[in-house]
Amino acid sequence: MFDYHIHSEFSDDSTEKMSNIVEEAIKKGGKKLCFTEHMEFNYPHEELKFELDYDAYKSEFERIKSIYGKKIDLYMGVEMGIQGNDREIKETIKYAKNHEFDFIIASAHCLEGEDLYSMDPETQNIDEFFTRYFHEMLSVFKQYNDYDVVGHIDLIRRYFLKAHDHKLEKSQDVLRELLSHVINNGKGIEINTGGLFYKSANINPTLDILKLYREMGGEIITIGSDAHVAERVMSNYSKAIEALDTAGFKYVTTFSKREKEFHKIK
Numbered sequence: 123m124f125d126y127h128i129h130s131e132f133s134d135d136s137t138e139k140m141s142n143i144v145e146e147a148i149k150k151g152g153k154k155l156c157f158t159e160h161m162e163f164n165y166p167h168e169e170l171k172f173e174l175d176y177d178a179y180k181s182e183f184e185r186i187k188s189i190y191g192k193k194i195d196l197y198m199g200v201e202m203g204i205q206g207n208d209r210e211i212k213e214t215i216k217y218a219k220n221h222e223f224d225f226i227i228a229s230a231h232c233l234e235g236e237d238l239y240s241m242d243p244e245t246q247n248i249d250e251f252f253t254r255y256f257h258e259m260l261s262v263f264k265q266y267n268d269y270d271v272v273g274h275i276d277l278i279r280r281y282f283l284k285a286h287d288h289k290l291e292k293s294q295d296v297l298r299e300l301l302s303h304v305i306n307n308g309k310g311i312e313i314n315t316g317g318l319f320y321k322s323a324n325i326n327p328t329l330d331i332l333k334l335y336r337e338m339g340g341e342i343i344t345i346g347s348d349a350h351v352a353e354r355v356m357s358n359y360s361k362a363i364e365a366l367d368t369a370g371f372k373y374v375t376t377f378s379k380r381e382k383e384f385h386k387i388k
């Protein structure tokens with residue numbers, strides 16, 4: 123089992139100790155674990171700033187690795203929050219260039235400067251919303267290329283129950299453009315099982331997008347729990363593998379020092 127999406131107390135929305143997470147992962151039989159702490163410029167939330175203290179993170183990571191590193195492979199990654207404004211894009215490019223990580227997830231938590239989590243879904247035309255969301259990501263990736271996988275590419279489906287009425291055909295053109303941009307640039311996407319704990323109860327992305335990505339030639343895919351507490355580390359791993367298998371994937375990907383490695387799923 124690999125978990126490539128984990129938050130500890132170095133993310134503003136978690137208070138979990140790294141040691142608890144690692145011990146739980148070992149207990150569950152995990153082989154590789156990559157911390158992906160939040161870093162986002164100008165996240166529009168009063169309490170959550172998502173500003174990562176890189177030096178403190180690195181030093182605690184090294185300490186934890188020296189204690190547990192023989193029992194489990196540990197990696198230091200980041201979840202870079204991306205936003206569509208030029209200023210944030212420039213800062214993101216600079217940050218990724220100047221900091222060393224094993225793995226970078228690029229995730230859009232906002233749309234047009236507003237965070238999805240705080241939005242009222244009732245006011246949204248859901249088909250249009252998907253199109254705008256994919257479009258904003260694509261516009262960022264045309265400038266920012268220093269990442270490994272796109273995080274929870276259909277995050278809208280985690281938060282907005284009515285997003286489940288959305289038929290892919292309605293946003294397919296821009297989604298195809300986004301996925302082909304990702305594939306042609308040698309990047310990947312992730313399966314994020316965190317959504318199974320929300321009311322929406324689905325993995326992100328859902329099977330329709332997984333299949334489309336695979337059909338288009340997408341091969342690079344990581345699995346992450348998006349856990350913010352130790353007990354959810356590596357959770358629903360078998361569901362992620364099942365979804366990969368159904369969508370036609372033969373491998374799951376892990377990263378070390380930004381280099382990918384493929385592992386047979388069966």
Ligand SMILES: [Zn+2]
Pocket residue numbers: 201229231273274
């Ligand atoms: Zn995220």
Ligand SMILES: [Zn+2]
Pocket residue numbers: 127129201348
């Ligand atoms: Zn996350």
